[in-house]
Amino acid sequence: MEAAALAITILWSLLFVYAILGSLDFGAGFWGMIYGKNNQTSASQIANRFLSPTWEITNVFLVIFVVSVVSFFPFATTLLSSILLVPVALGLLLLTIRTTFMVFEHHAQRFRELLRVTSGFTGLLIPALLVSILPITLGGFVEFENEYPRLHYGELLTHPTLYMHIAFGLTTELFISAVFLMDYAKEADDWSAYYTFRKHAIWLGPVSIAVAVLTIGTFPAEAAWIVENIEANWLWFGLSIVFFLIGYGFLFIKRTDGTRGWARLAVISIILQYGIAIYAYGSAHLPYLVYPVLTVEEGFADPSMFYNMLIIYSIGFGILIPAFILFWRLFLKDRRYLKQE
Amino acid sequence: MDVVVMARALFGTSLGFHIIYATLGVGLPVMIIIAEVLYLIKKDSDYALMARRWTKGFAILLAVSIASGTIVGVLISLLFPNFMEIVGQVIALPFQMEIFAFLIEAVFMSIYLYAADRLPPSLRIVSIISVAIGATASAILITDVHAWMNTPAGFNITPNGDITDIDVWAAFFNPSFGVTAIHVTLSAYMTVSFLIASIAALRLMRRKLSAAERNYHKKALMIALYFGALTSLATAINGHETAQMLHEYNPRKLAAAEGLFETTRYAPLSVGGYTSLEDQRVKYAIEIPNGLSFLAGDRFDTEVLGLNEWPQELWPPLYVHVLFNVMVGIGTVLILIALLALFWKHVLKKEFPGWMLAVLVVSGPLALIAIEAGWCFSCIGRQPWTITDVLRTGEAATKSNSVNILFYLFLILYVTLLFVTGFIMRHYFKRNPVSNDLAKGSS
Ligand code: HDD
Ligand code: HEM
Ligand code: HEM
Numbered sequence: 101m102e103a104a105a106l107a108i109t110i111l112w113s114l115l116f117v118y119a120i121l122g123s124l125d126f127g128a129g130f131w132g133m134i135y136g137k138n139n140q141t142s143a144s145q146i147a148n149r150f151l152s153p154t155w156e157i158t159n160v161f162l163v164i165f166v167v168s169v170v171s172f173f174p175f176a177t178t179l180l181s182s183i184l185l186v187p188v189a190l191g192l193l194l195l196t197i198r199t200t201f202m203v204f205e206h207h208a209q210r211f212r213e214l215l216r217v218t219s220g221f222t223g224l225l226i227p228a229l230l231v232s233i234l235p236i237t238l239g240g241f242v243e244f245e246n247e248y249p250r251l252h253y254g255e256l257l258t259h260p261t262l263y264m265h266i267a268f269g270l271t272t273e274l275f276i277s278a279v280f281l282m283d284y285a286k287e288a289d290d291w292s293a294y295y296t297f298r299k300h301a302i303w304l305g306p307v308s309i310a311v312a313v314l315t316i317g318t319f320p321a322e323a324a325w326i327v328e329n330i331e332a333n334w335l336w337f338g339l340s341i342v343f344f345l346i347g348y349g350f351l352f353i354k355r356t357d358g359t360r361g362w363a364r365l366a367v368i369s370i371i372l373q374y375g376i377a378i379y380a381y382g383s384a385h386l387p388y389l390v391y392p393v394l395t396v397e398e399g400f401a402d403p404s405m406f407y408n409m410l411i412i413y414s415i416g417f418g419i420l421i422p423a424f425i426l427f428w429r430l431f432l433k434d435r436r437y438l439k440q441e
Numbered sequence: 442m443d444v445v446v447m448a449r450a451l452f453g454t455s456l457g458f459h460i461i462y463a464t465l466g467v468g469l470p471v472m473i474i475i476a477e478v479l480y481l482i483k484k485d486s487d488y489a490l491m492a493r494r495w496t497k498g499f500a501i502l503l504a505v506s507i508a509s510g511t512i513v514g515v516l517i518s519l520l521f522p523n524f525m526e527i528v529g530q531v532i533a534l535p536f537q538m539e540i541f542a543f544l545i546e547a548v549f550m551s552i553y554l555y556a557a558d559r560l561p562p563s564l565r566i567v568s569i570i571s572v573a574i575g576a577t578a579s580a581i582l583i584t585d586v587h588a589w590m591n592t593p594a595g596f597n598i599t600p601n602g603d604i605t606d607i608d609v610w611a612a613f614f615n616p617s618f619g620v621t622a623i624h625v626t627l628s629a630y631m632t633v634s635f636l637i638a639s640i641a642a643l644r645l646m647r648r649k650l651s652a653a654e655r656n657y658h659k660k661a662l663m664i665a666l667y668f669g670a671l672t673s674l675a676t677a678i679n680g681h682e683t684a685q686m687l688h689e690y691n692p693r694k695l696a697a698a699e700g701l702f703e704t705t706r707y708a709p710l711s712v713g714g715y716t717s718l719e720d721q722r723v724k725y726a727i728e729i730p731n732g733l734s735f736l737a738g739d740r741f742d743t744e745v746l747g748l749n750e751w752p753q754e755l756w757p758p759l760y761v762h763v764l765f766n767v768m769v770g771i772g773t774v775l776i777l778i779a780l781l782a783l784f785w786k787h788v789l790k791k792e793f794p795g796w797m798l799a800v801l802v803v804s805g806p807l808a809l810i811a812i813e814a815g816w817c818f819s820c821i822g823r824q825p826w827t828i829t830d831v832l833r834t835g836e837a838a839t840k841s842n843s844v845n846i847l848f849y850l851f852l853i854l855y856v857t858l859l860f861v862t863g864f865i866m867r868h869y870f871k872r873n874p875v876s877n878d879l880a881k882g883s884s
Contacts, residue, residue: 153551159507160543163514167536170518174529181522185841192515193854196508200858203504207497207869248840401530408609409537416541423548423571430556437556 103407104400107172110413112382114168116375118161120276122230125151125158126223127277129202133220135296136213146285146293153431155202162195171409173399176389183242183251183390184233191229198222224270231269235261239391240322249393261318268315271308272374278304279347279370283363287433291359298351298361305348309341312377325391329384336380343373444845448520448838451848453820455513457813458855462506464812467580467626468633469499470573475664477566487657490878491664492569495637497873498866500554505862507547512851520844524827524837530604531596532589532612535582542582546575580629581622585613591819592617592690593828616690620683627676628815632808634669635775638662639805642798644875653879662801663786669804670779677772681736688737691829692746694822697757698765699723699733703747708733713766716759721749723762757824764818771811778804 128147135144170177198219205215236242241256242249256262278301285293319327330337347369350362387395400406431437473492480488518525528536549571557565589595595612597605641662645655687695695701700716700723701708710732711723731741738745748756778800785791793801823829827837 153555156503156507156547156551157544159511160540160547163511163543164540166515166518167533167540170525171529171533171537174526174533177518177525177529178522181519181525181839182841185519185839186843186847188515188519189843189847189851192512193850196512196854196858199508199511200504200861203501204861204865207501207865210868402607404607405530405533405609408534412534412537412541416538416544420541420544420548423545427548427552430552430559434556434559436559 103403104397107400107406108382108386108396111165111168111172112379114161114165115382116378118158118165119378120371120374121154121158121161122227123273123276124280125155126227127273128281129198129219129223130274131277131281131297133216133223136216136220142290143281143285143293143296146288146290147281149288149437150281150284150431151202152206153427155199157427159199172401172406173389173396174401176394176399179249179390179394182249183236186251186253187229187232191226194222194226194229198226227269227273228266231265232256232262235259235265235320237385237388237390238319238323238326240320242390242393244393259318259320261315261320264311264315264318268308268311271304271311275301275304275308276370276374279351279363279366282361283367284432286363288435294359294361294363298363301351301366305344305351309344322391325388326384329386330381333380333384336376336383340373340377340380343369343376347373444840444842445835445838447844447848449834451844451851452513452516452520453817454848454852454855455509455516456816456820458859459506459509459513460812460816461809462502462509463580464629464632464809465502465636466499466506467576467629468631468636469495469502470569470576471630472633472637472664472668473499473569474566474573475668477569479664481562481566485660487660487879490657490875491661494870494875494878496554497869500550501862501865501869503550505858509855509858520839521827521837522839524832527596527604527828527832528586531607531609532586534609534613535585539579539582542575542578544575546572546579549575577626580625584622584625585615585618587819588617588621589613589615590828591621591694591823592686593831598831617683617686620679620686624676624679624683627672627679628808628812631669631672631676631775632805632812634665634672635779635808636805638665638669639802641665642793642801645793646795646798646802651876651879654875657875657879666779666782666786670776670783673772673776673779677776680769680772684736685738688743688745693748693751693755694757694761695737696746696748696750697759697761697822698818699745700726700759700762701733701745701747702749704744704750705747706734706742706744707731708737708743708745710736711762712770714762716762718759755825757822761818761822764814764821767814768811768818771807771814775804775808775811 128151132144132147132151135147169180201215201222202219205212205219208215236251236256238261241252241259243252244250278297282294282297282301285291285297316327316330347366350366350369352360353362354360355362387397389396389399473495476488476492476495479485480492549568552560553565553568553572557568560568589612592615593612594615595608595610599605641658644650644658645662650658684695684698687698697716699708700711700714702721708731710729711726712729714723714726716722717724733745734741734743737743782793782797782801785793785797825833825835827834
């Protein structure tokens, strides 16, 4: 593969990882808020137990993504930063509020309610802001004035596609996190939480797929190019829907012990579904980073830096694999952690 | 106001905020290791308690240090895109490596924080040591980018701005990387020592204190004083080397630091005062004859270049002299404080009098002021360049005029967070006083 193509593939994979981790993280924050005051189910505790040790790692993946954009595609920084300054800066403000309040919540009983509601709401607002970057790259919202790119907020904010993208982002976030937390609750043998999350997964699944399909219908006129590419890629999108159906089906299977749902297999299928969809969407987006002003090729720099970075990546993740395994064992498998009071 | 000025203000403020928490994040894990090791050696449960309480404080601060770090990490690309375009081509490696340092720190911090009771002691120490390595490595790696901005290396730039002849490793090991990285690391360790001394001294000033509590705080104070004396001495010695590095690679900055206008041998060191442009000298300063020449080259007859060697438009703001003096002055005072306290304890073998505790209370905040002054000196002393002699700040910055509003929004956020973290720390440690933990331990 060519260096630039390899670079965008790696970047896209990082986006995929962050999309999944971020959905789990922000979704858990939201469920933690919804069920915080409810004594019927321990859904909130389960969500928070997952969140406490993992949010830092999720955050690092956000940073990896940003650093990789700049270092793989240095010639894209000028354009991207001018059009994304405001949405991304606002996202940073919210993210800071969320991160700090979420941690402070553990240390100040008295303000629990206020802190929890804040971190729950930002768990919806941040993904909404992040997905609103997607329509910007489709074309029609960026224009050059005196050789300087400007984002047309008026047009963006009044265009239905923005709101469909946000709806799509939020429904998938909540669906993925509900299915995952179902599995997490099962590891912890916590059936009240399990059935709570299952209930939500069941209605969120079809809604998220419906919204995703409808979103494509609202793409701006300038985005005809990507709609064409998506249609040409229909096989992959179809495969993604097949995995959705498989995963959704696993929610209903009755097990020998009488419980309903095969949570682990559902999670895996749903992650495969999103993986396929994200790569299919990514390849439909090529060759543009931002249509029509910036292509992948134009953003890419000298390959020697890129190959050095690949070496750093391999060494870095190589060193970290044992640490991740230890982490997995301690927080996602160890009953002593999962079942604590 | 001018977009470039606002971009600099926003970024400078964000870094000034991040560095408070980041410095603590670099130093605290080391203090926790010391306490854990002392516990292993002496089997004194006070040290285990210390490690646990410091970890709690660390966990609170870490949230803000990660959040503010994420802010500066993203803002740097948003506000200085033309700068990052060059960074991406020449010095992206430290940024990439830093990610792994963050991951190591994040993974092991969660393990140390939430799984300590399920781990054997050896794995616990391994975890906290990994946290310390991750934090120090991230400080060193980000400092590498900063050092490269001061003494750029590893590329050529054509007149129309294209970057050629890239050598990523020459950029990585740029001339000022070594000394600067050591200076940053040592000064972070020393700052945290003095902050811990401050807190312990503050507690010891209380009248109503049980013998067990008094004992506990004294032990914390002694760790802080020993480590503080050691690291502050090392910081000063290495600071001297840093100044010599400036003399060799960045003489304009050294001239501005010392308010020297004319190139001379036997140059005096001006302590205090402010640099006057009209009089071409530092006013109201105490002059140490030959001091600057000695600082720069270890000899009294070293020739030190003055600002007049360069056109005035290339001078950094003259007030950097004050920033430099604040850093060096505080560094000197803190060495004296630490040595005096240790002398009192070991030679006079007496309890600390109230005034000495009071002095120790201010030592921590002083060290933080030195950190801020040092960084501001280094970044402002580089002006008007973002990359010395390569890229001007005016060309590096964004042209988006939304920066104005963002500056005020972020300013409000930082001020609020400073108060809220202070408040949460007080709230938490008030509700869980040492006396409670000590009582739990002995029952
Ligand atoms: C507790 C903090 C502290 C203390 C006591 C000192 N320093 Fe420092 N100094 C820093 C904290 C610091 C810093 C914040 O870490 C800086 C800012 C940028 C950097 O690389 O380190 C720095 C930079 C810095 C620079 C500029 C490097 C550059 O711009 O490239 C010089 C020349 C010195 N220091 C010299 C000294 C000397 C001679 C000291 C004598 C006691 C001293 N420092 C004490
Ligand atoms: C030299 C001064 C600095 C020091 C000592 C320092 C140190 C630290 C430390 C200790 C952390 C917390 C590490 C963790 O657990 O993740 C941190 C976070 C961070 N810093 Fe800084 N930093 C400095 C300056 C900067 C600058 C200038 C940038 C960006 C250009 C930056 C980017 C970041 C980022 C992105 C994070 C968050 C990483 C995460 O998500 O965990 N830092 N820094
Ligand atoms: C964390 C402690 C730091 C503080 C308190 C600090 C302070 C400042 C200040 C006050 C400015 C504004 C200077 C002016 O425009 O007059 C500035 C600019 C800047 N600093 Fe630093 N700095 C720190 C560390 C770093 C590091 C580690 C880097 C390298 C990655 C860095 C990169 C920059 C850049 C790119 C600018 C903007 C361009 C410029 O004004 O030259 N800073 N910093």
